[in-house]
Amino acid sequence: AQSVTQLDSQVPVFEEAPVELRCNYSSSVSVYLFWYVQYPNQGLQLLLKYLSGSTLVKGINGFEAEFNKSQTSFHLRKPSVHISDTAEYFCAVKAGGTSYGKLTFGQGTILTVHP
C-alpha cells in the first residue's frame, strides 16, 4: 500500500515569488508520482508526472518537481508564481511497473498568490 503526506495545508505567497509545495510518500514497492491541480469547482488537471529516468521533471505552467528516492519526496516548485496559480494542488502516487492502478492522493495544499 502507498500513502502520501503533503506537509503544508496552506501556502500563501506574493506574486512573482518562488514557491515550493512539499510532498512525501511511503511505499513498499516502486512508485510513479504525480502532481495535479484543482481549480474551484473543477476536476483535477495533471501538472507533471515522474515515471522513471531523470529525477527532475518539468510540467505545464512553469512547474517542476524533483524525485528524491532516498528522502521519499517529490516536491513541486515554481520560480515565479502568478495570481492565476491560486488553486489546490494534490500530490499522488501509484504502484509502478504497470500503467493501470489507483492513485493515492495527499490531503492537498491550497496555494494562494497575493498581489
Added chain:
Amino acid sequence: DTGVSQDPRHKITKRGQNVTFRCDPISEHNRLYWYRQTLGQGPEFLTYFQNEAQLEKSRLLSDRFSAERPKGSFSTLEIQRTEQGDSAMYLCASSPPSKQGSNTDTQYFGPGTRLTVL
C-alpha cells in the same frame, strides 16, 4: 478529444433517496476510475473498470454503492439509501489502453458531481 464528462454536475437529495451519476470517458479510453472527494481532503479511490469488467473495489464502496460499465463505454455510479455522510464530490477519470503510447499512466479527470444529502 472532448474530455471526461460527468452528469449531473450537482445533485441535492434527501436522506434515504437513491441517486445515480453518469460518467462518459474520453473516447477509446478503456480504463475508468471513480473517486470520492470530501471537503478538505484529497480524492479517495472507489472502483476501477477495464472495459466492462470491474477489477478493483475499495472498502469505501459499501453495499449501498454499485457501479457499472455495461458496454465498456460510459459508467454509472448508484448510491442507494443515501446518508448525510455520502455528501461529497464524486470524480470520474479515464486512461487509455497500454498500446496507445506514453500517456497510459495518466488519469484524465472529469469535472465531478457534487452530491449534497440533506
